[in-house]
Amino acid sequence: MTSRIAHIASNTFREAVRDRVLYNLIGFALLLSAAAIFVGQISIEIEKLVVINLGLTAVSLFGIVIAIFIGIGLVSKEIEKRTLYTVLSRPVRRWEFIIGKFFGLTGTLVVNTFFMAIGVFGALFYVSHKFVRADALIFVALYFIILEFVIICSLSLLFSSFSTPLLSAVFAFSLFLIGSFAEDLRGFAAVTHGFTRWLATGAAYLLPNFSAFNIVSSIAHEQPVSPQLILHNSLYALFYAAMALSGAVIIFEYRNLK
Amino acid sequence: MPAIEILGLEKIYQVGFWRKRPKVALRPLNLTVEDGEIFGFLGPNGAGKTTTLKLLMGLIFPTAGSARILGHDWSDPEVKAQIGFLPEQPYFYDHLTAHELLNYYAQLSGVPAKERSQRVHATLQKVGLPDVKGVQLRKFSKGMLQRIGIAQAILHDPKLVFFDEPMSGLDPMGRREVRDLMEQLKKEGKTVFFSTHILSDAEALCDRVAIIHKGELRGVGAIEDLTSSVEGKVELIWQGAHMPASLKALGAECHLSGDMVRAVIDESKQDAAIDALRREHLHLISLTPVRTSLETYFLEKLRRAETTAGRTS
Amino acid sequence: MKQRRQVAIVAGACLIVSLAASALLLHHLDQIRPQTTLEDVLYLNSPKILKRLSLGYNGLLADIYWTRAVQYFGFRHHSGEVSYNLLAPLLEITTGLDPHLTAAYHFGASFLAPRPPDGAGQPERAIQLMEYGIQNNPDDWKLYYDLGFIYYMNLKDYSKAADAFARGAKVPNAHPFLRLLAAQMAEHAGEYETARMMWTATYQNSQDRQIRQNAIEHLRGLRADEDITELQKLVTRFGERTGRPPSSMSELVTADGLGGMPADPLGHPYKLTPEGRIELSDPDYFPFATKGFPPGYKPPQKFHYDQP
Numbered sequence: 001m002t003s004r005i006a007h008i009a010s011n012t013f014r015e016a017v018r019d020r021v022l023y024n025l026i027g028f029a030l031l032l033s034a035a036a037i038f039v040g041q042i043s044i045e046i047e048k049l050v051v052i053n054l055g056l057t058a059v060s061l062f063g064i065v066i067a068i069f070i071g072i073g074l075v076s077k078e079i080e081k082r083t084l085y086t087v088l089s090r091p092v093r094r095w096e097f098i099i100g101k102f103f104g105l106t107g108t109l110v111v112n113t114f115f116m117a118i119g120v121f122g123a124l125f126y127v128s129h130k131f132v133r134a135d136a137l138i139f140v141a142l143y144f145i146i147l148e149f150v151i152i153c154s155l156s157l158l159f160s161s162f163s164t165p166l167l168s169a170v171f172a173f174s175l176f177l178i179g180s181f182a183e184d185l186r187g188f189a190a191v192t193h194g195f196t197r198w199l200a201t202g203a204a205y206l207l208p209n210f211s212a213f214n215i216v217s218s219i220a221h222e223q224p225v226s227p228q229l230i231l232h233n234s235l236y237a238l239f240y241a242a243m244a245l246s247g248a249v250i251i252f253e254y255r256n257l258k
Numbered sequence: 259m260p261a262i263e264i265l266g267l268e269k270i271y272q273v274g275f276w277r278k279r280p281k282v283a284l285r286p287l288n289l290t291v292e293d294g295e296i297f298g299f300l301g302p303n304g305a306g307k308t309t310t311l312k313l314l315m316g317l318i319f320p321t322a323g324s325a326r327i328l329g330h331d332w333s334d335p336e337v338k339a340q341i342g343f344l345p346e347q348p349y350f351y352d353h354l355t356a357h358e359l360l361n362y363y364a365q366l367s368g369v370p371a372k373e374r375s376q377r378v379h380a381t382l383q384k385v386g387l388p389d390v391k392g393v394q395l396r397k398f399s400k401g402m403l404q405r406i407g408i409a410q411a412i413l414h415d416p417k418l419v420f421f422d423e424p425m426s427g428l429d430p431m432g433r434r435e436v437r438d439l440m441e442q443l444k445k446e447g448k449t450v451f452f453s454t455h456i457l458s459d460a461e462a463l464c465d466r467v468a469i470i471h472k473g474e475l476r477g478v479g480a481i482e483d484l485t486s487s488v489e490g491k492v493e494l495i496w497q498g499a500h501m502p503a504s505l506k507a508l509g510a511e512c513h514l515s516g517d518m519v520r521a522v523i524d525e526s527k528q529d530a531a532i533d534a535l536r537r538e539h540l541h542l543i544s545l546t547p548v549r550t551s552l553e554t555y556f557l558e559k560l561r562r563a564e565t566t567a568g569r570t571s
Numbered sequence: 572m573k574q575r576r577q578v579a580i581v582a583g584a585c586l587i588v589s590l591a592a593s594a595l596l597l598h599h600l601d602q603i604r605p606q607t608t609l610e611d612v613l614y615l616n617s618p619k620i621l622k623r624l625s626l627g628y629n630g631l632l633a634d635i636y637w638t639r640a641v642q643y644f645g646f647r648h649h650s651g652e653v654s655y656n657l658l659a660p661l662l663e664i665t666t667g668l669d670p671h672l673t674a675a676y677h678f679g680a681s682f683l684a685p686r687p688p689d690g691a692g693q694p695e696r697a698i699q700l701m702e703y704g705i706q707n708n709p710d711d712w713k714l715y716y717d718l719g720f721i722y723y724m725n726l727k728d729y730s731k732a733a734d735a736f737a738r739g740a741k742v743p744n745a746h747p748f749l750r751l752l753a754a755q756m757a758e759h760a761g762e763y764e765t766a767r768m769m770w771t772a773t774y775q776n777s778q779d780r781q782i783r784q785n786a787i788e789h790l791r792g793l794r795a796d797e798d799i800t801e802l803q804k805l806v807t808r809f810g811e812r813t814g815r816p817p818s819s820m821s822e823l824v825t826a827d828g829l830g831g832m833p834a835d836p837l838g839h840p841y842k843l844t845p846e847g848r849i850e851l852s853d854p855d856y857f858p859f860a861t862k863g864f865p866p867g868y869k870p871p872q873k874f875h876y877d878q879p
Binding site: 093094095181184187188190206209212229235236239240242243247249250 | 574575579582585588589590592597600639
């Protein structure tokens with residue numbers, strides 16, 4: 001069982017890294033990191049600030065784009081184009097397929113993040129000429145960004161299990177946007193009453209909440225991150241992804257493949 | 259033990275967005291395929307051939323009925339280790355090479371690591387693609403892809419293979435090779451179940467066939483048995499470029515070539531035709547029974563089905 | 572199809588457990604990171620930049636910031652905080668993105684100007700906000716009212732208040748009482764009647780729960796002050812007549828022919844101390860009263876009970 005999942009994961013990874021779109025996106029992200037150097041030169045004091053902010057935001061945004069578009073391309077397309085028929089004619093369980101794809105996709109994103117992060121650190125070194133202890137916080141920010149990816153990947157798979165590639169991409173992207181404003185949704189839920197409140201609160205807990213993951217601006221100001229937060233975020237990402245993947249497994253299990 | 263036992267397998271789709279109407283893709287099907295035979299599943303496009311295959315593969319779920327494959331329940335995932343499937347117009351991962359793809363499939367089928375590379379190599383030879391190392395699949399022609407499809411279906415040495423339109427996309431050479439391959443598989447003791455709408459292939463290969471039309475089974479059996487059920491015809495060739503009216507009256511189709519006439523009439527009218535020729539003083543050169551082709555049987559069956567449907571609807 | 576069902580059941584259980592766990596974790600996360608969100612929010616506190624960044628979706632962003640402003644104030648107020656440093660920037664951003672979001676101006680008038688812990692204690696900034704609002708919504712008479720209100724209540728600048736009311740009165744469809752208020756400023760500035768009129772107007776013209784609650788409490792405080800002033804006068808007269816303070820409230824009531832035992836707006840009877848001071852029996856309920864507190868009384872951290 002695990003070997004099949006591992007094979008599916010590594011195959012997904014291989015297929016993803018051969019896709020040229022990936023390299024364009026990474027290249028673009030690196031370009032942005034370089035651009036950050038010039039933007040930062042507006043004022044000496046904020047040079048480092050801009051590099052970290054712009055660089056990490058680029059890593060995050062491009063990563064989301066990769067997670068959504070390539071991720072959905074890999075799964076929805078596979079279902080639509082019947083590559084799946086030959087895979088499922090083997091002793092592979094449908095749920096193994098979903099889980100394998102998930103790990104393959106997440107693995108791809110971790111590697112991408114690694115490369116894009118090199119760009120950020122490179123730009124940082126260029127403007128500061130040295131690394132300080134506080135720069136280790138950037139790793140925490142990158143880790144949180146990866147946790148966001150984990151959630152987005154699981155959602156991509158959830159939508160791919162029943163929807164067409166285009167719609168899946170739209171849904172996943174919408175949830176990313178909503179997740180970024182999730183705090184406001186909860187704030188909204190807190191000031192409403194009755195049925196609206198019930199509905200809004202339900203939505204606020206069901207939809208992904210990325211506000212806790214976005215520490216880019218605070219680490220840019222070198223504010224420390226509590227270990228408790230790291231633990232909680234990790235667990236949240238784990239459980240949320242498990243939730244989305246469970247949904248994907250159930251839907252996929254019963255789906256008649258065209 | 260039969261290789262495949264299909265027991266009342268049925269598939270009804272609900273079509274439409276608001277008011278769902280039922281669409282019958284497959285009426286309850288009962289069919290048995292014996293171990294070691296090449297079985298042809300024939301029918302026009304849209305008859306339900308692919309539906310049946312997808313049901314057996316577990317890609318879609320039946321609304322009723324069940325099946326047993328190699329003695330096991332068809333939904334048992336472990337049974338899949340012993341079967342191979344070639345879908346219609348297969349599509350594969352664009353960016354992988356043939357070796358990587360087949361290696362992946364071998365992994366998923368549980369082929370031990372030690373044997374994989376050698377198996378992949380041997381299978382590629384078998385399907386006639388020995389020199390494709392390092393070429394990504396997106397560069398393959400349709401015929402090459404079809405061969406890869408066959409390769410992945412037989413790679414893990416399954417006992418039973420399912421082919422959906424295996425000749426599609428192949429040139430005559432390729433088709434010949436696939437036919438030879440299928441014969442080879444039979445020699446190896448495997449069972450082959452393939453669907454096609456090309457009757458000549460079926461005729462050449464199959465031990466038994468089943469004909470399906472509009473989701474319903476119209477006939478099952480060995481080809482000779484089926485064709486002999488249709489009334490035979492005889493072919494008469496006589497000297498003299500003369501087509502007597504009496505012979506035409508017997509329903510003969512006459513063709514003139516040189517100074518000989520060739521006519522085909524129903525077997526039952528054979529004696530009447532010979533008498534007619536004698537009366538006309540025409541010299542009979544040969545009298546040969548014409549073997550009814552599968553095609554005739556096929557079309558006859560379909561036509562009858564249409565008429566029945568016409569009468570009942 | 573046993574396997575399918577098995578998988579579905581396991582996955583279903585996993586789904587429910589994960590859902591519960593993630594909801595729980597979210598709840599927990601709130602404790603860990605209280606108000607840091609808003610600090611990030613205001614990393615970009617220039618309305619102009621934000622407007623450009625919002626790619627034309629100003630309205631939506633303004634609504635989001637408005638929700639945050641209300642939540643920010645409500646949350647801090649309820650937990651007894653005494654500073655509201657972010658309220659002004661939040662309101663400025665909101666109105667910068669959408670100058671016609673009048674609810675934000677009204678909110679600022681009620682809660683930016685007053686001194687902590689009732690507000691942010693920034694009357695000048697509140698005035699700036701009102702003027703900005705008037706600039707962008709010159710026909711909205713309520714904004715002039717708000718402006719005058721701030722001058723009157725918080726800055727005690729009666730002539731500027733009068734000016735604001737007068738400007739507002741000129742607006743077509745302005746409420747007639749603006750003209751009245753402008754006139755009142757001249758003669759009766761600083762009196763109970765005027766203050767009562769203004770708080771009543773604020774209450775009647777607002778839909779916002781917090782603003783109305785605030786107005787009610789002010790009105791109660793005014794009433795209490797008025798009552799106590801009157802009662803205190805009665806005590807003094809009693810003292811002049813009898814040479815001693817009244818021994819009890821009932822004695823005062825009988826002596827002066829009052830209708831019944833005098834009670835504050837919430838129904839609690841006023842107390843009469845042996846020294847002859849009139850006091851509130853429950854001063855905690857009257858955060859805006861200025862009289863009737865026992866000596867050494869300290870208002871509690873958390874007030875503003877949700878009284879109907």
